[in-house]
Amino acid sequence: MMKLHAAPLTALSFSCLFVLLLSILTVGFDDRLQADDPPLSLLKTALQQEQKPEEMKSLRVRAGAPFKIALFADLHFGENAWTDWGPQQDVNSVKVMSSVLDDESPDFVIYLGDVITANNIPIANASLYWDEAISPTRARGIPWASIFGNHDDAPFEWPLAWFSSPGIPPIHCPAPNASSCSGERYCSFGGTRRIELMKKEIENNLLTLSKTGPKDLWPSISNYVLQLSSSDDPESPVLFMYFFDSGGGSYPEVISNAQAEWFQHVSEEINPDSRY
Template identity: 75%
Template structure:
């Protein structure tokens, strides 16, 4: 059997498998006339989860593992794609078992939605968080530019043999056949709704409605278990866009941070730590030219900073608040440095997933928070178990 005949058969089997899989999952139906993400957002019924806070045990530290750019579901119709997801699971499992963190942060691009040819991308999202969930570790997530990107048809599907016939779900089933063939993807709100409602360990939040389509804008409080009302630190999560809308942290998000931080930390006495996916333009100002020299700390500097499309005020606010200690981003797979910027630090995570571009060894950034006095220490734990690039970010 020739190569040109084998590839369409593989694709056909892949699509048949997805159609059967989609019949077995719970989906959320919208009106027949819904044709875009705005209407999809309106169809998502949201429930406000109870307020939760992170707990630091007395005489102990609080350790966070940051997983960035996992890219589950990438090239899912090939032999290569699923193997990369398996490798990503191994990386996370190794790091979780070695570090035993108290909390995990998924720093965006959890999935490669533009490669996910099914309406419910939460299937891949659940796979990505499974190592953390299986160990009973709580987590929070923030969106990246690939998480709700529209489906991109593979060019090989347009060969001489044509696009493989799509076998949609039976119209009489609980899953709409029309939806099954639409390749609409799963919008941010639906992804977040699925994560929150299906996982008691999730600390993720939708964020204020007036910031939508920007989702996952929220703050978590870290408090000591012996004094829950006294915060040790505030962890802020911001959606840096991309996918279904521009790659920016908007002026509205900056204004939300300004008012929220003044409300809960008016005298800036409590340390604040920031997390989002796409670096701000400030990262370009501190990026090492070639080698990573002090005061920067890191191990790879293999590409230029791919920053947000515009700066709309968030960095101006952060540099004016002495309580802000560091910003952590992903997006650039070939960068893992931390560099000082005014009185705070700008840091990259480490490319964790085997999906996405680049062949650099995988790993994760680890954060360790202690109190009395407050300290924020960080290092990178690699997939082979080794660690490097330790730095104190609170001095």
């Protein structure tokens, strides 16, 4: 058994890295194929239009079919939002995600953090960009879940070049020896907090399975577990998916001891025999 140490586990920073990761994870199960199973498109339509919100927070394997999960990471919507280049990259990302979803028809989508580049978004409500990033999945009636990365609620960074010498606003600026990834100095401005982004996603989307996580772990928000159930019995799990908020942005980039203890407690409670 792994011992928990006093020092937190520090997550790697990718503040200077722009990556779009697209991968498909397929999980196969032995459920027997039933001839009267409805097509996947009909199942998704029913999920989107007919189920009650409290019924949406579960996933079930379709009988006789593999369960596909699409992973989208480091989409960075809102990157260089004030330029022509930035918005065009968002358009391109929507096209790529749409192609992946149409070609693979996944049962579930996971957004693996850095959905937006909050430090480049010059508006108070960054959830507008978040909503754009999840729009291809929502439009196809596919359920999804999301976690946070180090850019999702980072304070907005004002390039000093935007301001004339007498016009620099009276806000806090870094020390003279501080610099960004590009070597330019910036001033800072607070953006949309993690909890606000997550609450907006949950309140405005029936198909999301994202959660705000235990309050005793806040400001680390996206810590939760999702259960994938058998096609025969919604109470019979075949897989547990654990989601962790690795920090960054508004607070340090860490997986803390508290998160590790939470994982240990939850896993022992819901999966005591380590069967899944």
